Amino acid sequence: MQFRNRPFDTAPVALKIEKLTVRTANDDDAVKILDQIDVTIREGETVCLVGESGSGKSVTSLAIMGLLPKGALEVAGGRVELDGMNLLDLDASTMRKLRASRISMIFQEPMTALNPVMKVGDQIEEVLDSHTKLPAREKKKRVIDIMEQVHLPDVERIYGSYPHQLSGGQRQRIMIAMALILEPKLLIADEPTTALDVTTQNQVLKLIAELQERHGTAVLFITHDMGVVAEIADTVYVMRHGKIVESAPIETLLRSPQKDYTRNLLEAVPSLIPRDARPLADGAPALDVEGLTKVYDTRSFFGRGRETRAAQDVRFAIRPGRTLGIVGESGSGKSTVARCIMRLIDPTDGRITVGKADIAKLGRAALQPHRKHIQIVFQDPFRSLNPRWKVGDSLIEGPLNFGQSRKQALDHARELMELVGLPPDALGRYPHQFSGGQRQRIAIARAIAMRPDVLVADEAVSALDVSVQAQVLKLLDDLQEKLGIAILFITHDLRVAAQICDDVVVMQHGRIVEHDTAGNVLSRPQHEYTRALIDAAPGRRWDFANFRELATA
């Protein structure tokens, strides 16, 4: 693995944060969100601020920019030094003049971060309007120039486009162009690639590095993804609960982390090396999908029907006790397949055999008895449980539908709580009293309560922090071993797929492009698209859990 490993000790300091403390603006019981943070960023350096949700990394970036939400958070002490000034002392108008000219920022979600009713060219030009007095022609020239620097195609057309007409990657390039047009000293990037597909992420990371090189910008990069850190960081700061746990040059940190928290964080990063496949049982597949197709008709007013083939001729089978993963980027059709199989949407064509019955075309009533054989766990643990229901009621909802008595169902629910590692009194509580990981365990218990043959996990660990992710994956693995369920695991994350799947299906544009054992797909990919996906996975040459390079086979 090639780290950046550039020495920065002699470079001038771009930004120095000393003992920065931020607390809630609620006077009576103020909570410290940031507690005496020290960060130093030198010119040309990339500093990664890494931490799990709630660690305070985003608050740090907003505090530097002076954009903390008014009335909610306030700075309680410390210094943020740039060009010899303490940014925290500046008045609003001076601070405004520094933004975009000395420090600029890009955000996570490029769709919502751009004004939907303004042309993107105008949005870039607005930076020049706010900070310079250039003639109109000069301004346009500079905008076109920076748009070319961020490698946008067909610059003249995109200049006059609205954000919704561009792809996610293009939007993030616009954001970067906006941030860098005045050549600021410091660029703050708050999870700028988290909402992007892995191949796009790779391109955007390369672009930031390229522009940084060209302009000598210092970059403060905020992320939760250790893979990304390994790719781009010079120096890493690990944050937890508003404090810096540890900071070190990237290679030092990855090879010999000093603090337990950092070690645990690194150990939780799933490896790209595929797990050993589970034993292949004899007998019929628990789920058999053939020729599954889903076509959406988008009829325009004048009758020119346009078809979107969200899934086409998808076929695979899963035997009991095995896990099949469907991987792909957004728009690949992987979730469409999951929803068709669950019959949450109606497939256009194909067969879905669960046990012995083909459920693809059954009507609502005919489908009902088959529902108990196949269950689903969703991505978002905060929305997958009814917030008004006690956990116990959610757990017994299914069994009651299939004729169990309340008492029977509750007894079983109590056993299930133990099985997923939650106390039995959890049944009497409401979802908001649990963390995301715990809720996902409850959602799994609810699915298992039906004693299904097939469990569909639709991005079931994607919304979780990496340490929690590892625990939930382990839980699924244990449950599968105990109960012999077949699992269909939908994910965009190759690392997660490598950890849990026996077989992998790769989807692109609604079609399966590769279908093989996890070992073959990940180590000897046949299809060009699979190879591109694997190449784009950040930090793929590093074995985080073992603090060393990946042993190449």
Next chain:
Amino acid sequence: MAAQPQPTSAMQVVLGAIQLPRRWRLGFGPILAALVLIVIVVATASAYLYVPHNPMSMDALQRLKGPSETYWLGTDPYGRDLFSRVMVGGQVSLLIGVAAAIVSVLIGLVIGLISGFFRMADALIMRVMDALMAIPSILLAIALVALVGPSVGSVIFAITIPEVPRVVRLVRSVVLSAREEPYVEAAIALGSSMPKILWKHLMPNTLAPLIVQGTYICASAILTEAILSFLGAGVSTEIPTWGNIMAEGRMFFQIKPELIFWPGLLLSLCILSINLLGDTARDLLDPRLKKREA
């Protein structure tokens, strides 16, 4: 389709944590509004226990008198005691407000649930609701009262009908967004029947917005009753209501404006309190409602 990880930022966690206690801290306004409303409701409901005169008894010798010890607010053009009439008149006005709110919310809830969940019915129901909303509510109410007659029941009916489409739209929009929630999809996967999902998962989502909407309807119904009476299309003039008392005062406005101002003041205070309480309920129950209902 967005299947990318979206870790909750520290910010969202923090904002959620600190806003909760603040949201529940009531201001001075809502408490005052509640007190005013309670006083008005108790005073009008018990009016017959303490009013000094029969609100219906006319006295040709005492027409349009000013305030005195016998007639605290003076008398109306028929020599009836204004104070007694205003206090008693509140009974019917408030009754109409509360009844219209309850009936329109109930009808709207049923139609809205059906519309939100059954696509077949939805298109037709929503066209009918669009049409009903296109008819200005006062004119519709006038036409209904003109046809059904000037009884209290028909005024409630006439005020209710134009309010129903708004409730239907509200319920439908809540149901449409709630049915996309993963917990509803999970219920489908768990084999729960459609009526069960509708009633146990979706309907509870509509309660908070409906309580808020109900208070607004109550306020607007009291207002509409006054306007209908003012236009001569309200409850029969023999029954004192705030609207009827003001309507009778019209002709004598330049001589004796109190005939309109006293009932008008009480009515406005009452509606103001209900509206303020509605706003408070909305902020407490669901800050996101602000946009849906303005």
Next chain:
Amino acid sequence: MLGYIIRRILAVIPVMVIVAIFVFLLLRLTPGDPAAIIAGDSATPAQIQRIRESLGLADPLHIQFITWMGQLAQGDLGTSIISNQPVTRLIGQRIWPTLQIGTLTIILSVLIAVPLGVLAAWRHRTWADYAVMTFSVLGFSIPVFVIGYIFIKIFAIDLRWLPVQGYTPPGQDLQAFFTRAVLPCLTLATIYIALIARMTRASLLEVLGEDYVRTARAKGVKEHVVLFRHALRNAAVPIMTIIGTGFALLISGVVVTESVFNIPGIGRLTVDAILARDYPVIQAMILLTSAIYVFINLLIDISYTFFDPRIRY
């Protein structure tokens, strides 16, 4: 975009047809003999018979409907029972004062309400915000005619600045028109301003919390540019929507205000028709005002394409 506009226009047709059916059925499905109801308690059998014939109530329902729709299609809104004149002519005579007062009110309301709403959102949780919100709640809570009488009492009777009531056509004496239009317009505008200001504030507050507003601030854009160029334009669609739906309130207000200020517009025509139980006029007014409401909202729907480039389907 053309597709969107055509679809919006076509969507108006079913709504108007349903309104027409509704108005038709309103009279026919009423329990009892509609002719007797319209004629009133003291009517002679001959009068009832005359009304029954003039409204064509003797025919079977579907024949009545076909005749009625046929008449509507030719622009025939029926004949007044009282004056025996075609309703269209009555409306034609009375519509100008209403249109003048109505247009003035809309312009006045939008010009006052939108800046008030912007101010309240910009100065969120300050006295300016509380003042606007208080005005807005008051505007919702006082009946239109009470507001009208308060204005008359203060500005016409006590201060003697303006005439109490009445109407002068602008072609006859422009100054007299305006002095007499001020109070009715203010009266009518109160609730409309309250509504629009409230919505402007709410949607602006929502937009000010959006990511792209944060982006604009992170770009170092000046605060007033953030407010007007970024926030207000994004808040425009809900504001336009409320201007459209609030139009129904305006129509109700017109009916009341015209009788408070004694203005010979179609609002007064309606009130007179109610008192005289002139059902064909009431019916025509419902149809006419619904059509105006639907038309205004159609224009507003089409205006969305100007504010939001995403509406192009």
